[in-house]
Amino acid sequence: MNKFENLEEYDDPILYDKENDAYREDVTILLKWAAKAAAGVIIDLACGTGRATIPLALEGFHLIGVDVHNGMLMEAKKKALNLHLNIKWVKQDCTNLDLGIKSKFIYSVGNSFQHFLTNDAQDGFLISVNRHLEREGIFIFGTRFPSEEELLQQNEEEYWRSYIDKETNNKVDVYTVSSYDPLNQVQHNMTIRKYIDSTGEIVDEVRTNIGLRYVYPKEMERILMINGFEITQIYKDWNESPLTEDSHQMIYVCKKTREL
Structure with missing residues (x-):
């Protein structure tokens, strides 16, 4: 990358x-x-x-x-x-x-x-x-x-936080999936945003990726x-x-x- x-x-x-x-x-x-x-x-x-x-x-x-x-x-x-x-x-x-x-x-x-x-x-x-x-x-x-908490996360979907999208009033549940590359000291992160309407149905899901170097x-x-x-x-x-x-x-x- x-x-x-x-x-x-x-x-x-x-x-x-x-x-x-x-x-x-x-x-x-x-x-x-x-x-x-x-x-x-x-x-x-x-x-x-x-x-x-x-x-x-x-x-x-x-x-x-x-x-x-x-x-x-x-x-x-x-x-x-x-x-x-x-x-x-x-x-x-x-x-x-x-x-x-x-x-x-x-x-x-x-x-x-x-x-x-x-x-x-x-x-x-x-x-x-x-x-x-x-x-x-x-x-x-x-x-x-x-820290160990930052770097030794399981490589599986983990709930992070929720907020309300003020434009749509949809609830957004945010999840992350992280894996750490110790040779390059880079944590690879996927953020998953699940958009949920008033009935509780997931109406959209967006995934983004980012790498973060730790020192x-x-x-x-x-x-x-x-x-x-x-x-x-x-x-x-x-x-x-x-x-x-x-x-x-x-x-x-x-x-x-x-x-x-």
Whole structure:
């Protein structure tokens, strides 16, 4: 699988927003670091439909949102236009960025780091961040913790959650099927959405696939160091709780220490 084949889960931006747009746990810490960055442009990498970009712009910060998926960017642009926000949206591959500027603060949320499935893709992404970050600038990103619970899931359909589709009033039951490839540290996930009408009948079923790369904490230390970053903080959640062995996420606050 190459980096452009891992986009199936994002082919429906409207569905993505239905399921994810209300999530705001990461916005508070992003606002805190945005305020520390003072003047200048903030860069949101793998911005999607602007879930985290738009709240920062609403607070008066200047943003560039970057994503490789044109449909997600078009939806982000439409949402920003409706709110009269002047956000620059750029379609580029985040492993080979060329934005022509440097920033004091760059972030990438939504566990987007896991979309870079190979060592070369991870390095390309971090090199791009380094080249667009000012010296001593801050880079924040999150990724799932490689716990047994995450990696040793049964390769069978498992219920995840349900929600109501507000447009159709259908109930949507969401299931996942996961299998982990330990040699490549990639978890292959199928998401199954079953749309159920008021009579309880399944009227539609949609399946999407995505691969997610997992990185261990000591491995991440080395990856960041060789790409010119120092880890200043690592948390297990967006409330800035210390990382523990039973964590579900790793939230990294990094400082650029050298040019590459």
